[in-house]
Amino acid sequence: MKLHYLKAFLSLLLCTTLLASCVSSKKYEDLKASKEALEREQAASQQKVDALSASLKEREQKLADMERAMNEQQKMLDDLKSEVNMALQGFNEGDLHVSIKDGKVYVSMSDKLLFATGSTKVNAGGQKAINQLVDVLKKNQQVGVMVEGHTDDVSVASGMKYLTDNWDLSVLRATEITRMMTDKGLSPDRITPAGRAFYMPVDTGRSAEAKAKNRRTEIILTPDFSELYKILGIKA
Template identity: 45%
Template sequence: MKTYLLYTSMLFISVSSLSSCVTAKRYDDMAARARQAEISKAECEEKIALLDEDKKRAEAQIQSLNSLTARLREDSVRTQDLYSKNKVLLDDLFDKYDRLNKSYNGLLANSAAEAGTLSKNLSEKERELLAMEQNLLANKAQVDKLSADLSAREQRLGELEQILKEKDQAVNDLRDKVNKALLGFKDSGLTVDVRNGKVYVSLAEKLLFKSGSYAIDPKGVEALTRLAGALKDQQDINVMVEGHTDDVPVSKDNACIDDNWDLSVLRATSIVNTLVSKGVPPARLIAAGKGEFSPVEAAKTAEARQRNRRTEIILTPKLDELFQILNVN
């Protein structure tokens, strides 16, 4: 959003500064672009706010789910341990019962008094046994409930893992598709890689623009046409176009460009307009300029500055299905 705000401010400044050197028609056109930029900024702020809320909810629910799963597993282990101990005790009681019963039968013929004592002891043991059986049944019911809850949680975790796996596969497939579409431009300063679940298409300045210009060269149009062909049918992919410059100030000979911020935004907008003209739905596109402030190399050499002068097209898969599962109670 800072990028859009700066872009809008610079566009208004550009319109003001050009009022004395351009025709009224072009002035009106640039003013209309400024108003459209304000509208686009508001729409992007709303979308980003919604995405941030979705992300926070998703992260909170995943953390809660992981915590609950850990607790359920700990409870299951403790219950299983209690069940094992109770079973050992029950087996011991059965063994004692058998021994007492044998003793009772042996002594019954010799002494009615001793038989009465044994009968009392046997009754007490039977009551203890009954109590243990009831405890075991209660523990078993608790274990069954915990197991059912754990199974349900594990099923949801499995669904989440499957969706994430499918998203990773989709990202890799998209990378391969883009690589194939842009194969002929690898030697012209173009790279395609995957970072943080997103596909990054980086295009060097020499492939797209002349120095200090935001007009796309024919070879750059050809590359963007092939990229658009790979993207226009990808309904679940959002496209962010970021313009980057080096730290060398723009030439003052170009009255339409104030600084590197302005140049980077204009370049990103030119690329977005080209992709739209080649069939990519505009609702899935975002144009942003970062000027000189996100370099890939901090050195001040010519080679480092050349690498910093680039355009990055970031392809991000939508995660609506993942958010839908996380919102299930």
């Protein structure tokens, strides 16, 4: 009888042990699966973090490159402006002004410096200024040149040969300066003449002073920054 109870007890103990073992095994498998899921989630999150970090570094590098390029551009413009100012420093400030605008150097010369009233022929003082500017441009081969003629809104005097209106006057003056510059040795493929008549005034006033400001020739110097971009490894 005792033996029977002993066998029953041992059987119960064995079943309990096996049951506990099964429960522990299931918990283990569940924990293992949860751990693996968390690891996959962590790996996916880390990949996103790495991708965002790489993207941020790339953007920071691009910004640094752009800032460096802008600084170099500004230095080139400042150097060119300084060189032009140095070459033209003997002229009256009221007749000649050098400035930087929109990534270009503007050399603005009054019609009083360059031309007699209604004339398209450059006078002696104007020739001197143009020749000295050409000397600077010969040393800066990467600079493109636009010559823009501007007038006031006073009609051209009737009976003037070859002149119908201010379009003619502005174009012919720009062409005359362009021809002078190429005759002095500036390559023709670097220079473009244009006439604006009175449609781009710097002063919209009606006074004689305002009209005098508008009668001008602007020689616009545009450096070629492509070589700079190439050196810096930046696509223009």
